[in-house]
Amino acid sequence: MSAPHYDAVIVGGGVAGALVARELSKAGRSVLILEAGIEGAMNPDTYRQYLQTLYTEGGVRGMPNGPYPWNAAAPSPGIPNAPHPYYTYDTTMQFMSDYLRMLGGTTLHWQGTSLRLVPNDFRMQSTYGQALDWPITYDDLEPAYRRAEAELGVAADVEDQRFFGVWFPEGYVYPMHRMPQSRVDQFFDAALTGKSVKLFGGNYPLKVISIPVARNSTPNPKYALGEGYEAVPAVGDRDQGQRCQGNSVCMPLCPVQAKYSALKTIAVLARKPTVEIRTQCVASKLIIDSESGRITGVEYKHYEKPGGGKFRVETAHGTLVVLAANAIENATLLLASNAANSSGQVGRNLMDHPYLYVWGYSPTPVYPFRGPDTTSGVESLRDGRFRQVHASFRASLANWGWSSEPGNQISLLLGQQTYGAALRRELAHRMSRMVKIGFMFEQLPSPTNRVTIDPRQRDELGNYRPVLSYGYADYSLKGVETAVKTVWPTITKFANVQDETVYVDPAPGGYQRVTYNGTGYNLMGSGHIVGTHRMGSSRKDSVTDRNMKAWDHPNLYVVGAGNQVTIGTANPTLTAAALSIRAADAMLKDLR
Amino acid sequence: MKAIAKRTLFLAFSAELTGYTETDLEGTGNVDSFLGVLEQQTGAKAMTLFYAAAAAVLQHGSAAARAAAIRIDVLPSPTVWPMCASLIMLWYQGFWPALAASWYSGVGSPKPKGWSATQKIVPSAQAYTAQLAYRAAGAHPPGANPTGHGSWSIDPVFGDYVDGSTS
Numbered sequence: 001m002s003a004p005h006y007d008a009v010i011v012g013g014g015v016a017g018a019l020v021a022r023e024l025s026k027a028g029r030s031v032l033i034l035e036a037g038i039e040g041a042m043n044p045d046t047y048r049q050y051l052q053t054l055y056t057e058g059g060v061r062g063m064p065n066g067p068y069p070w071n072a073a074a075p076s077p078g079i080p081n082a083p084h085p086y087y088t089y090d091t092t093m094q095f096m097s098d099y100l101r102m103l104g105g106t107t108l109h110w111q112g113t114s115l116r117l118v119p120n121d122f123r124m125q126s127t128y129g130q131a132l133d134w135p136i137t138y139d140d141l142e143p144a145y146r147r148a149e150a151e152l153g154v155a156a157d158v159e160d161q162r163f164f165g166v167w168f169p170e171g172y173v174y175p176m177h178r179m180p181q182s183r184v185d186q187f188f189d190a191a192l193t194g195k196s197v198k199l200f201g202g203n204y205p206l207k208v209i210s211i212p213v214a215r216n217s218t219p220n221p222k223y224a225l226g227e228g229y230e231a232v233p234a235v236g237d238r239d240q241g242q243r244c245q246g247n248s249v250c251m252p253l254c255p256v257q258a259k260y261s262a263l264k265t266i267a268v269l270a271r272k273p274t275v276e277i278r279t280q281c282v283a284s285k286l287i288i289d290s291e292s293g294r295i296t297g298v299e300y301k302h303y304e305k306p307g308g309g310k311f312r313v314e315t316a317h318g319t320l321v322v323l324a325a326n327a328i329e330n331a332t333l334l335l336a337s338n339a340a341n342s343s344g345q346v347g348r349n350l351m352d353h354p355y356l357y358v359w360g361y362s363p364t365p366v367y368p369f370r371g372p373d374t375t376s377g378v379e380s381l382r383d384g385r386f387r388q389v390h391a392s393f394r395a396s397l398a399n400w401g402w403s404s405e406p407g408n409q410i411s412l413l414l415g416q417q418t419y420g421a422a423l424r425r426e427l428a429h430r431m432s433r434m435v436k437i438g439f440m441f442e443q444l445p446s447p448t449n450r451v452t453i454d455p456r457q458r459d460e461l462g463n464y465r466p467v468l469s470y471g472y473a474d475y476s477l478k479g480v481e482t483a484v485k486t487v488w489p490t491i492t493k494f495a496n497v498q499d500e501t502v503y504v505d506p507a508p509g510g511y512q513r514v515t516y517n518g519t520g521y522n523l524m525g526s527g528h529i530v531g532t533h534r535m536g537s538s539r540k541d542s543v544t545d546r547n548m549k550a551w552d553h554p555n556l557y558v559v560g561a562g563n564q565v566t567i568g569t570a571n572p573t574l575t576a577a578a579l580s581i582r583a584a585d586a587m588l589k590d591l592r
Numbered sequence: 593m594k595a596i597a598k599r600t601l602f603l604a605f606s607a608e609l610t611g612y613t614e615t616d617l618e619g620t621g622n623v624d625s626f627l628g629v630l631e632q633q634t635g636a637k638a639m640t641l642f643y644a645a646a647a648a649v650l651q652h653g654s655a656a657a658r659a660a661a662i663r664i665d666v667l668p669s670p671t672v673w674p675m676c677a678s679l680i681m682l683w684y685q686g687f688w689p690a691l692a693a694s695w696y697s698g699v700g701s702p703k704p705k706g707w708s709a710t711q712k713i714v715p716s717a718q719a720y721t722a723q724l725a726y727r728a729a730g731a732h733p734p735g736a737n738p739t740g741h742g743s744w745s746i747d748p749v750f751g752d753y754v755d756g757s758t759s
Contacts, residue, residue, distance in 0.1 A: 051735065052717055054735055055714070055717035055720040055721065055735070055736070056714045056716065056717050056720065057714065061734070180741070180742035180744065180745040181745055182744045182745060183744065183745065183746070183747065186745070217741075218741075243741040244741055245738040245739075245740055245741050246738045246739050246740060246741065246742075246743050246744050247734070247735050247736070247738040248731070248732065248734045248735070248738070249734035249735035253735075255735050255736075255738075256738075365747075367729070367730055367731070367744075367747055367748050368729075368731070369726055369729055369731035369732075369734075370730075370731050370732070370739060370743065370744040370748070371743075371744025371745075372744075375744075399744065400734070406685075406725045406726070406729070407681070407685050407725075410680070410681060410684050410685065410725060411681075414677045414680060414681070417667050417673070419609050419610075419611075419662070419676065419680060420608055420609055420610065420611040420659075420662075421611035422611070423610070423611055423680070423684075424610065424611035424612070424724075424728045425611070427684075427725060427728045427729065428728040428729050428730070431725070431726075431728065431729035431731070432729050432730065
């Protein structure tokens with residue numbers, strides 16, 4: 001008996017792969033999803049075990065991959081108590097962001113922020129003389145953004161989101177109303193309305209805007225021309241997750257699954273006869289016909305037990321092959337297969353949003369540590385003439401005080417032998433006024449920020465581990481400087497916030513120290529892994545065409561945030577989802 | 593000392609150390625579990641000193657007199673105060689931060705099994721979900737006891753926060 005042949009073999013069961021599978025299967029096409037990780041969170045009992053781990057293992061709190069298990073057969077970066085790190089490095093600067101290799105992928109621990117890119121993000125070269133233009137524009141991607149917002153279930157009000165040329169068709173509303181704004185948001189909104197900051201000769205309003213999130217809020221009855229929208233509840237439990245109930249722990253997991261994860265899409269796919277999902281199958285090599293360049297098969301290692309051990313090498317066959325395994329894993333697999341790399345761009349242009357916190361005390365209580373981690377931001381610095389010289393950035397208002405744990409304050413107070421009613425009173429006084437803003441900076445594509453492979457660096461199954469080279473260019477760091485030395489002082493002045501920001505040296509765990517113009521900053525990653533297989537107008541400087549088909553292979557698509565030419569200042573999942581949907585449209589044309 | 597007397601003393605002294613009432617603490621369901629952690633992490637010798645200090649404090653009827661007793665019998669003690677500090681953290685954050693190696697050598701007790709300097713012992717999920725720190729601020733532990741859709745857009749409503757009077 002010959003192995004089954006699928007219309008498409010999709011590598012990766014995260015949001016990009018799930019959305020491609022959804023579009024193809026809707027059109028009646030047969031699909032195989034190969035997921036490297038375990039089924040894991042798909043099982044409601046296992047999901048609850050992860051929540052239990054969050055409760056009972058003190059060391060995992062606050063880590064994006066905190067409760068998820070190490071899997072030697074398909075390792076992920078950032079797993080606590082891992083026997084060794086997953087990434088290896090070519091440079092001293094570390095890449096601070098991680099992802100999760102498990103069915104559902106990194107959407108299990110994402111924040112849910114679903115901002116669109118702004119039009120100038122697609123044309124950085126022609127507008128600001130930086131980086132290069134995308135082969136598509138905002139207008140090209142707009143319809144796919146709407147489709148992604150439908151599947152992810154995005155909550156936002158269109159009126160808030162029209163800025164920097166972001167447009168919506170007449171009559172469009174998001175599936176759900178915007179999330180209720182926190183007391184923190186209300187405080188900054190009241191303090192900053194009508195205020196602005198001067199940058200590069202321009203005045204930029206410090207307007208507080210509700211953030212679109214893929215998190216269940218109140219469905220908008222006007223959605224889809226009055227059809228309305230039904231919030232998607234938890235996988236395996238329809239009785240919970242229909243609304244965000246304010247568990248205040250979006251990362252590393254939403255206890256009730258009010259936040260979208262790819263599991264919600266996969267749960268529907270799993271019931272379709274034309275979709276097959278195989279977990280514990282790690283794609284290790286693309287088999288290429290040397291004459292036609294076609295991918296004739298995907299070789300993968302199917303391991304028996306979660307965590308590794310014995311495995312069989314098998315091959316999957318599809319008319320189309322779709323890599324949707326995350327920007328770093330896509331690049332690693334392409335490099336391992338010596339595929340799609342005639343441009344030499346595979347693995348290059350690795351980008352993330354360098355992330356920086358500032359914090360202080362508000363003059364009156366704002367009652368943080370409640371609600372989703374962020375419900376509003378200042379979006380007015382995401383575009384402007386200053387991008388000729390430094391990074392754009394956005395400011396996310398944090399709803400959880402200075403951190404997810406007030407333990408540091410308790411330690412300080414206990415160090416002063418404060419106890420009893422005085423401790424309780426002082427802690428309440430401090431915690432109720434803690435404000436924090438996270439600044440997220442644009443990073444330009446650089447050929448030296450990259451993923452490579454090294455035959456000496458392999459995992460337990462013999463697959464390549466990613467070798468990373470990474471650093472921050474002055475363009476980003478000048479943005480950091482502007483945020484800390486110009487924007488933050490302006491905000492503290494108008495909001496009468498007592499600045500408590502200190503960047504201790506050496507940087508604490510999870511941060512890395514960067515010095516710019518004599519000032520030290522502690523930066524972290526955003527988990528926004530972008531750019532390793534960018535799309536382009538020319539096969540000379542890009543890995544895929546504008547439809548995310550590899551230039552070098554007539555039946556290979558590479559999808560996900562790795563397609564982004566620039567990172568802009570939108571958290572990339574929504575854009576990755578929209579790009580995947582756009583790619584699926586092209587695939588359906590190929591399959592005709 | 594009888595077990596029941598020990599528990600009573602532990603609970604009353606915990607109330608003194610945390611600023612929450614015995615009823616509040618009993619309501620967490622963690623009294624016996626936390627007493628077990630304290631005993632297991634410190635040993636019989638230190639527990640004798642702990643109970644003696646607790647009794648010395650709790651014999652006084654007025655809050656001012658108890659506070660004075662704590663200043664004399666608890667805060668200066670290199671044995672009892674570190675125990676109290678870890679115990680307060682256990683009530684407030686749901687984990688027991690390991691006592692220092694020097695504490696064990698000072699008391700002359702062996703370190704408990706599995707001890708490490710940076711250890712945070714979480715006795716149960718309930719220790720996490722009932723932690724008092726967030727309650728002090730009118731909030732709730734991340735991932736537990738959520739307050740309902742949109743509750744974050746108004747001031748906290750439960751009474752504990754009002755007692756904390758932060759304004």
